[in-house]
Amino acid sequence: MKELIEFVVKALVDDPATIEVTEVVGDKVTIFELRADKADIGKIIGKKGRTAGAIRTILNAVSARQGKRAVLEIIE
């Protein structure tokens, strides 16, 4: 899952080297904290949050199939 997020996000930004995804495993929910360069945040979120929304849609679908719940947090 972490690899999937990195694959997508790194392909969207100017500076893939600054992308960092940390996985915080909880009881029911796994939180993925995504850190990126300030200049790249807009590209990850997209117009009207469409890109971030699409990442979350894919993330939710894939984790639901594995019987888990996942949350994506974008941190500047």
Next chain:
Amino acid sequence: MKTIEREGKSTSSIISGFMKEHNLQLEDFKFEVVDAGKKGFLGIFSTKPTRVRFTMPDQNDTISEMTRAFLQRIGIEFDNIRTTENNDNYQVDILGVKEAGFIIGKEARILDAFQHLLTQMVSKKERRQLKIDIDVDGYRERKNDQLREKLEIVTERIKKTGRSYTFEPMLAPRRKIIHQFVENDPKLQTMTIGKGDSKRVVISVAGKKPLPQPANKSHIHPHKHVPKDKK
């Protein structure tokens, strides 16, 4: 890989022109000088132009590769990916998908998300905004055929009764099918109501102000689907 040849006065001018034309950087392509050309007397009479051959990855291959890599990371098995280009619009067909229902999702929401992300990723790589449509084993094509069948019935009924018809919220490509379908019929007109993801198309008799009626009760949001100009 695709190969393109260009002629010009000098190797450097051909290369810079080619890079400008395709919006490329040096690492995006390879080149070889096929013919160094011949300069005429005092460089005035150029007898033979310089010829340079460029090799660069085919965009269709780039898109197929990216789609393949993305699907593998999601964990979707499939037989083949076919990408075709028409007027700078790219159509990606994912064929022989094991869990088609999963990757399409309810009301194609997952497929739409996948398509949006892939479009952004490839556009970033190509440094220009591309238009990419993704289909899974002809799903969208079937849906569009169903929509056209429905349009036949609906438009007949509108002409008979004079009552307008409001469709459920749709994304732009599907709304376009409705607009195009009605465009050729002088007796009918279309309009779009709503905003963002809840845009709906209304078909009505030409010249008549339509009264939007919900196509499907589950989509009723009070005050939401009423057009602004309605009293």
